[in-house]
Amino acid sequence: MLSGIWRKNDNFKDPMPGRLRASHDKAVPPEAVQDLCASVGWSRREPELITRALHNSLVVVSVWAKTSALSDDEELIGFARATGDKVFNATIWDMVVRPDFQRLGIGKLVMLELLKELDQYQIPLVTLYADPGTDGFYKRFGFLIDPSGVRGMFRESIV
Numbered sequence: 028m029l030s031g032i033w034r035k036n037d038n039f040k041d042p043m044p045g046r047l048r049a050s051h052d053k054a055v056p057p058e059a060v061q062d063l064c065a066s067v068g069w070s071r072r073e074p075e076l077i078t079r080a081l082h083n084s085l086v087v088v089s090v091w092a093k094t095s096a097l098s099d100d101e102e103l104i105g106f107a108r109a110t111g112d113k114v115f116n117a118t119i120w121d122m123v124v125r126p127d128f129q130r131l132g133i134g135k136l137v138m139l140e141l142l143k144e145l146d147q148y149q150i151p152l153v154t155l156y157a158d159p160g161t162d163g164f165y166k167r168f169g170f171l172i173d174p175s176g177v178r179g180m181f182r183e184s185i186v
C-alpha cells in the first residue's frame with residue numbers, strides 16, 4: 028500500500044491516491060517491466076532474464092495505477108530495483124516512470140520505498156548510475172557526485 032508520501036498534483040490525470048498501489052513483491056510480470064522500459068525507449072530484455080534478475084535482486088519496488096474506476100486492471104507506472112550484499116553495498120538500477128506519469132511524484136514514491144527497505148539493512152553505501160539529466164532527481168534523495176573524484180567505470184562483456 029501507499030506509505031503516505033503521495034502528493035496530489037493538479038496535472039495528474041487521475042488524482043485519486045486510492046487508485047495507486049506500491050508493491051515490494053519481486054514477482055513483477057516481466058512483460059509489464061518490458062513494456063514500461065520500452066515506454067522510455069530502453070532496449071528490450073528477454074522476459075525470462077527479467078524474471079531472474081528480479082528474483083536475484085535485493086529490493087524490487089513497483090507502482091501500479093488502476094486503468095479505470097470500473098475494473099481492477101492495473102498498469103505498471105513506476106519501477107526500480109536494487110542489488111546488494113545486505114551488509115556493505117547496494118546499487119540501484121532501472122529507476123523508471125511511465126512518461127504520462129512523470130513529474131507527478133511517482134519517482135519519489137519509488138525511491139522512498141526502495142530506500143526505506145534498504146535502510147532496514149543499514150547498508151552504509153548505496154550507489155547508482157545517473158543517466159544524463161537525472162542527477163537532479165537523485166540529489167533530492169541525498170545522492171552526490173563523488174566529491175573525491177571516484178568515478179563509475181564499466182566493462183561490458185561480449186556474449
Ligand SMILES: CC(C)(COP(=O)(O)OP(=O)(O)OC[C@H]1O[C@@H](n2cnc3c(N)ncnc32)[C@H](O)[C@@H]1OP(=O)(O)O)[C@@H](O)C(=O)NCCC(=O)NCCS
Nearest residue numbers: 122123124129130131132133134135157158160161163164
Ligand atoms: C527520472 C525519473 C525516474 C523521475 O521520475 P518522476 O516520477 O518524473 O519524478 P518525481 O515527479 O517523483 O520527482 C521528484 C522530484 O525530483 C524532481 N525531478 C524529477 N525529474 C528530474 C530530473 N530529470 N532532473 C531534476 N529533477 C527532477 C521533481 O521536480 C521533484 O522535485 P520536488 O520534490 O522538489 O517537487 C523519470 O523522469 C524517468 O523515468 N525518466 C526516464 C528513465 C530514466 O532516465 N531513468 C533514470 C535512469 S538513471
